[in-house]
Amino acid sequence: MKLKEIQFNDQSAERIYRDYLYRIRKEVKGLNQQNQDEILMELNSHIYENLQEHPTGNEVEKLLNILEKLGRPEEILKPLVADKKLEEATKSFNPLHIFRALMLNLTNGISYIIFFILYLFLFGFVFLIGAKIWDPTEVGFFYKPGEVFVLGLSKGLVHPSDELLGNWFIPAMVVSAIALYFIITLLLKLKRTINK
Amino acid sequence: MKKYIVILCILLYIYIMNEDFINKWISQVKKGTLSFIVLNVLKSGKAYYGYDLINEIKKITEIEIAEGTLYPLMNRLKDEKLIISEWVEQESGIPRKYYSITPEGKNTVTKMEEYWHNLNNSILKITK
Numbered sequence: 001m002k003l004k005e006i007q008f009n010d011q012s013a014e015r016i017y018r019d020y021l022y023r024i025r026k027e028v029k030g031l032n033q034q035n036q037d038e039i040l041m042e043l044n045s046h047i048y049e050n051l052q053e054h055p056t057g058n059e060v061e062k063l064l065n066i067l068e069k070l071g072r073p074e075e076i077l078k079p080l081v082a083d084k085k086l087e088e089a090t091k092s093f094n095p096l097h098i099f100r101a102l103m104l105n106l107t108n109g110i111s112y113i114i115f116f117i118l119y120l121f122l123f124g125f126v127f128l129i130g131a132k133i134w135d136p137t138e139v140g141f142f143y144k145p146g147e148v149f150v151l152g153l154s155k156g157l158v159h160p161s162d163e164l165l166g167n168w169f170i171p172a173m174v175v176s177a178i179a180l181y182f183i184i185t186l187l188l189k190l191k192r193t194i195n196k
Numbered sequence: 197m198k199k200y201i202v203i204l205c206i207l208l209y210i211y212i213m214n215e216d217f218i219n220k221w222i223s224q225v226k227k228g229t230l231s232f233i234v235l236n237v238l239k240s241g242k243a244y245y246g247y248d249l250i251n252e253i254k255k256i257t258e259i260e261i262a263e264g265t266l267y268p269l270m271n272r273l274k275d276e277k278l279i280i281s282e283w284v285e286q287e288s289g290i291p292r293k294y295y296s297i298t299p300e301g302k303n304t305v306t307k308m309e310e311y312w313h314n315l316n317n318s319i320l321k322i323t324k
Binding site for chain 1: 262
């Protein structure tokens with residue numbers, strides 16, 4: 001189903017309507033096409049049904065009243081877009097979708113903040129791969145029982161011979177990132193199942 | 197004179213803060229009970245589209261709801277499988293999205309009602 005726009009006789013009403021649709025589209029553009037269409041069509045239907053109830057009168061005034069009662073798209077769509085994005089993200093394993101969904105849900109509770117921190121760790125592993133290529137001697141996993149435990153840049157504080165992984169550092173970081181990524185995604189799925 | 201102005205300002209401040217607190221509280225109560233209200237309207241089994249549902253709520257309860265907050269709520273209720281939705285084509289070419297309650301939704305609203313009655317009794321006792 002595609003959106004059928006409402007026809008107005010008054011040009012100003014038409015312009016206000018189009019501006020409102022534009023603001024909705026802007027808010028939902030991060031979602032998949034089906035979800036975008038659903039939200040747009042439902043709000044369009046709300047405006048249309050409301051207009052039908054009062055067939056006479058000034059179109060601009062009527063439309064402005066309707067839109068004012070409905071609220072600003074930037075405000076009303078925030079929780080809806082955040083929920084839908086999370087739905088989309090947990091259906092796929094696409095890291096970008098999950099990251100965006102987490103950003104949108106950050107204000108929805110402490111657990112999402114924890115997920116976000118876990119995600120930062122994940123990006124940390126990815127970053128270390130680049131850092132190792134950039135500076136092979138200073139970056140690594142330095143470990144000496146009771147003395148040294150550094151994952152990252154040693155900054156000359158430890159002896160390069162304490163580095164344990166050597167050429168295995170990059171593969172180890174890749175494996176860690178992938179493992180953490182699957183754990184986060186599964187935990188997110190689990191959290192959504194428990195919530196239900 | 198200065199003293200009186202200061203006292204007046206303080207009283208005015210307290211009054212405004214108080215009003216603000218009550219308004220916030222009302223909006224929280226409304227937000228918290230909206231899902232209960234929606235499920236109660238839907239429990240008869242009749243399907244409603246968004247705008248229709250808003251009108252029905254206004255008619256029965258005289259509660260003015262922020263219309264835009266209804267749609268995110270409907271999505272959540274659908275996510276929880278308490279309601280289902282269906283697009284129905286209209287002659288106008290602008291379809292309506294009809295919502296109806298599921299058996300799980302009916303069970304949930306019954307449990308919510310029980311809780312509400314208990315809460316109401318407690319509140320009545322405490323406000324005596």
